[in-house]
Amino acid sequence: MANVSSTADEILRCARSLIIGGGYNGFSYADISGVVGIRKASIHHHFPSKVDLVRAVVQRHVEEAAAGMAALDRHHPDPADRLRAYARYWAECVRDPANAFCVCALLASQIPVLPEEVVVEVRSHFRALSDWLTSVIQEGAKQGRLNLSCDARAEAEVFMAAVHGAMLSARAYGDDAAFRTIVTRLIDRLVADHDEPTKRAAPGA
Amino acid sequence: MANVSSTADEILRCARSLIIGGGYNGFSYADISGVVGIRKASIHHHFPSKVDLVRAVVQRHVEEAAAGMAALDRHHPDPADRLRAYARYWAECVRDPANAFCVCALLASQIPVLPEEVVVEVRSHFRALSDWLTSVIQEGAKQGRLNLSCDARAEAEVFMAAVHGAMLSARAYGDDAAFRTIVTRLIDRLVADHDEPTKRAAPGA
DNA sequence: GACGGCCAACCTACTGGTTAGCAGGCTGGC
């Protein structure tokens, strides 16, 4: 909402990248203190408990994701292009170690040991992303730009799962190109299922 | 290799389910001590350090996975059936909270904070699984049972990513049915791409 | 008597969190 102080902002950004690195139990207040150049107690001043901090990180991610999806909707009238732009965005993130995973996807893997407050935020992100992908795919099908092999919701769930799994594979292989390969395949299959089996030639085709 | 003592075995099983719950930093020796009914020091007797313990868990998982894939090869001559059996196996695991994730997939998400010894084991599992899926899909394509939209390796990478992502979605939604939905779609698309768009009628079709 | 399995007691480092308090900026009242 209101713009928070730059220190709280820095703490959030730092916590975010630490979570992306190793999840909820993979970092401590001391880690943040070291990076931001502030004492542990000062972090507690901005975020009383670790739960508050992580929840704030996730909430911000959810907001930014919503804004990002809205921006994609605005800038890419063609649903196929919208999916490609979404993929490009994440491909760029995956290159940067501090950004190489979706905060919510990473936290989702640790849900059994996560505080409930964080779980609900993570869940809401999955719902929002699935909803958006469903709408994009639905629109693409209506316009004849995308070829679905089942209903849009199911197609969207497969898409989302594959994107998250691709982040995992990139990390496991230690090779960010793995992400791009998988996601490109995924989109090609949706966009050019019948006429262009392996590669898209030109956007207007 | 040689069958270890039942205590070491219990420790391994316990550590495994704890890792599945929250990853490398999501459990402690005290947690295991509580569940197995043994003192912390005794765990160190069997596994000198946490790295040794987790590496052993992953190594066992890799071995069991190899055995499982070999068994699927033996019991299911039809590659499409083999993929379905693989999916069924994991669908069953996902129902059980102590088994609801692939140990290697979960650890892969935390690679940046993992000791190198564990990382190499995790990586080798991803390679082995990708190799096996590639061989199954290749064989299915040769036999005309599967319809590929790209080369078998790429198809296998998409498949593996989607399966891992489906585990994540099931966890995020708190609904193990989400896993089955996604993976069923995924296989249907491979098996019955052209003649049965949404649902497989009978195995012999 | 050597060895495998186990444990009590202990260790150091670090965890998330609290407390009391300081410096500086902004306010209102005189």
Added chain:
DNA sequence: GCCAGCCTGCTAACCAGTAGGTTGGCCGTC
């Protein structure tokens, strides 16, 4: 104009609890 009062941002010092790990020794058995 000035000062009291308050708020924000920050910190040193401290806390109890827990992390992974070590030591020395007990007990059975082969």
